[in-house]
Amino acid sequence: MLVFLAAALGWLAWRVLVDFKYDWQWADIPQYILHRDSGGRFQLGTLGQGLALTLRLSVWASALGLALGLGLALARLGASLYLRLAARSLVELSRNIPPLVLLLVAFYFFGAQALPWPRLAAFIRDCGPGVQWLAEAATVRLGDLDVFFPAVAALAIYEAAYFSEIFRGAIQAADRGQWEAAWCLGLSRLQQYRLIVLPQVFRKTAPQLAGQFISTLKESSVVSVLSLAELTYSSMKLAATIHHLFEIWLTAAAMYFIFNFLLSLLFARLERA
Amino acid sequence: MKSGKQNGGACIELRDISKTFPGGHQALKKVSLTVRRGQTVLVIGPSGSGKSTLLRCICGLEEVDSGSIRLDGRELTGQPGLRDRMRPELGMVFQAFNLFPHLSVLENLTLAPIRVRGRKKAEAESLARELLLKVGLADKAGARPAQRSGGQQQRVALARALAMNPKVMLFDEPTSALDPEMIGEVLAVMRDLADEGSTMLVVTHEIGFAREAGDELIFMDEGEIVEQGRAPDFFERPRTERARLFLDKILY
Numbered sequence: 469m470l471v472f473l474a475a476a477l478g479w480l481a482w483r484v485l486v487d488f489k490y491d492w493q494w495a496d497i498p499q500y501i502l503h504r505d506s507g508g509r510f511q512l513g514t515l516g517q518g519l520a521l522t523l524r525l526s527v528w529a530s531a532l533g534l535a536l537g538l539g540l541a542l543a544r545l546g547a548s549l550y551l552r553l554a555a556r557s558l559v560e561l562s563r564n565i566p567p568l569v570l571l572l573v574a575f576y577f578f579g580a581q582a583l584p585w586p587r588l589a590a591f592i593r594d595c596g597p598g599v600q601w602l603a604e605a606a607t608v609r610l611g612d613l614d615v616f617f618p619a620v621a622a623l624a625i626y627e628a629a630y631f632s633e634i635f636r637g638a639i640q641a642a643d644r645g646q647w648e649a650a651w652c653l654g655l656s657r658l659q660q661y662r663l664i665v666l667p668q669v670f671r672k673t674a675p676q677l678a679g680q681f682i683s684t685l686k687e688s689s690v691v692s693v694l695s696l697a698e699l700t701y702s703s704m705k706l707a708a709t710i711h712h713l714f715e716i717w718l719t720a721a722a723m724y725f726i727f728n729f730l731l732s733l734l735f736a737r738l739e740r741a
Numbered sequence: 742m743k744s745g746k747q748n749g750g751a752c753i754e755l756r757d758i759s760k761t762f763p764g765g766h767q768a769l770k771k772v773s774l775t776v777r778r779g780q781t782v783l784v785i786g787p788s789g790s791g792k793s794t795l796l797r798c799i800c801g802l803e804e805v806d807s808g809s810i811r812l813d814g815r816e817l818t819g820q821p822g823l824r825d826r827m828r829p830e831l832g833m834v835f836q837a838f839n840l841f842p843h844l845s846v847l848e849n850l851t852l853a854p855i856r857v858r859g860r861k862k863a864e865a866e867s868l869a870r871e872l873l874l875k876v877g878l879a880d881k882a883g884a885r886p887a888q889r890s891g892g893q894q895q896r897v898a899l900a901r902a903l904a905m906n907p908k909v910m911l912f913d914e915p916t917s918a919l920d921p922e923m924i925g926e927v928l929a930v931m932r933d934l935a936d937e938g939s940t941m942l943v944v945t946h947e948i949g950f951a952r953e954a955g956d957e958l959i960f961m962d963e964g965e966i967v968e969q970g971r972a973p974d975f976f977e978r979p980r981t982e983r984a985r986l987f988l989d990k991i992l993y
């Protein structure tokens with residue numbers, strides 16, 4: 469077994485290092501991440517902007533996913549049969565549909581049909597350059613809103629299923645004595661959740677929630693099929709124009725990896741603090 | 742032994758309350774009991790005799806199947822609205838403390854007065870500090886409960902219940918989860934409370950405390966009140982066979 473593994477690795481190394489006729493050109497790559505413009509200021513390149521958009525997508529999707537996930541968890545633990553069923557259905561749907569298909573459904577439904585994105589874009593433009601700058605910094609070029617928000621919605625629904633399972637497990641595992649003490653002091657059901665149980669649940673699930681955020685960052689690459697210029701789509705486009713396939717995809721992989729890895733280190737650090 | 746305050750009006754009146762758990766076990770069988778204002782009533786009895794269930798039915802954590810529970814003359818059973826408003830009037834102290842671990846000691850005490858009673862923060866905090874002083878923990882206001890010893894945690898839990906200024910304090914074996922050397926500090930606070938004229942219903946396994954701290958002693962077995970009277974009489978001259986068996990077991 470080990471011999472076989474060693475042989476396979478050796479063969480692979482030989483293929484890559486010796487047999488592989490490829491003209492590596494790394495020199496061009498860094499400018500696509502970050503470069504200086506004519507005025508000497510740093511500007512994000514195609515890939516840098518891609519990562520920035522990936523990040524914005526993931527923050528929106530996670531924030532909405534968290535809120536929706538919490539709502540689903542509470543609905544599933546609640547007294548109303550109707551809400552329990554509705555929440556359960558949504559969770560099962562999003563767990564059993566590939567994120568890509570979910571994304572396309574969301575795009576054709578919310579993006580193309582249901583919501584007046586151009587009017588929203590026009591409205592933001594009318595609010596003046598300050599508001600427009602803020603809106604674009606937080607989301608995406610106004611022209612892409614009709615893609616951005618369906619993408620966020622699809623990712624949020626997909627992530628919400630996982631968030632809701634994390635929350636549900638932690639709420640169910642909460643010490644019964646905490647509920648009882650809060651109840652005896654006269655706190656309402658809502659206050660018991662808001663002041664006693666949920667703060668403890670957030671604290672306890674923080675590592676899982678952080679992990680889920682990183683997983684959203686990775687998952688968001690499916691959005692590339694909608695031609696939204698997040699990191700994966702930016703890499704595809706760049707590869708199509710400059711043809712340094714290996715360099716670009718290795719760079720994209722490294723960018724995802726380094727960013728997510730640093731993030732997980734940061735979360736681990738915060739958690740210990 | 743306290744004296745001169747046995748004449749208060751009825752604070753809690755239980756009439757024939759029964760409770761059967763879903764599994765079919767009848768934990769309370771037509772229990773009747775009156776706790777007068779200012780009185781300390783102690784409850785002892787073997788494990789599984791229904792002592793906790795009795796307290797939980799009074800404070801509302803369990804619903805009774807039948808019978809009547811009156812607080813200051815007002816009927817609580819079958820009155821969800823009133824029952825809800827009366828929750829904070831029944832101060833419960835649990836065996837496991839059940840302090841809120843994400844809040845400081847002071848916040849544990851001020852949370853309900855602010856959120857439920859609508860007290861101002863400053864007002865709630867000054868009352869909380871007074872109570873911490875009373876239970877001997879004035880310097881621990883900023884600490885997290887989990888950093889404190891069991892005895893200190895239980896005293897905080899006691900102060901938390903007192904902060905709501907309840908009509909009656911209910912204790913469910915408040916010292917059973919404590920290391921032996923910490924039991925005394927909690928019992929001392931409870932004794933002070935009793936001497937000050939608080940109305941208390943205390944389930945305990947501490948025989949020394951049961952002997953001399955209460956105005957009245959109740960012995961429960963198998964969901965019934967088997968004996969009721971003054972503690973010295975009970976310990977020296979138990980009237981029933983069941984009580985004698987129980988005393989034999991715990992005293993020797």
Ligand SMILES: Nc1ncnc2c1ncn2[C@@H]1O[C@H](COP(=O)(O)OP(=O)(O)OP(=O)(O)O)[C@@H](O)[C@H]1O
Nearest residue numbers: 762763764766768787788789790791792793794795
């Ligand atoms: N939630 C419940 N469901 C089913 N049975 C229960 C429940 N709570 C208590 N019981 C049963 O009711 C009986 C009385 O229990 P209870 O806890 O009131 O006894 P106790 O006198 O407090 O005992 P201990 O001294 O061990 O605390 C026991 O037989 C117990 O198994």
Ligand SMILES: [Mg+2]
Nearest residue numbers: 792793794914
């Ligand atoms: Mg008990």
